[in-house]
Amino acid sequence: MDVSLATWLVIAVAIALANLPFLNEKVFGFVPLPTAGGGGAPQGAHTKHFFIRLLELFVLYFVVGALAHALESQIGNAFPQTWEFYAITACLFVVLAFPGFVLRYLRKRRS
DSSP, X not given: OOHHHHHHHHHHHHHHHHHHHHHOSSBTTTBOOOOOOSTXXXXXXXXXXXXXXXXXXXXXXXXXXXXXXXXXXXXXXXXXXXXXXXXXXXXXXXXXXXXXXXXXXXXXXXX
């Protein structure tokens, strides 16, 4: 695989997976949650709490990291990384998740 293609693949997967927790009500996109029985939600509605979304975002960060490491190992030698690398990439992953966060929590909903 070409280095440029692998780079763009990791970026595209990172954008998709960073927004996944905010764009659907299933955990990791395919595990349904139990239906909400009462409260303010309509009957049969699924609700995913913000904590679950953050936990899902945390796990998906490591999934993208594993994909990037696998592609880097396939191309050549994988370079060792220090804590600064992980801090910066985690911040970038959160920035990539911003459009999904805006659509979920900041967009004005019309009834």
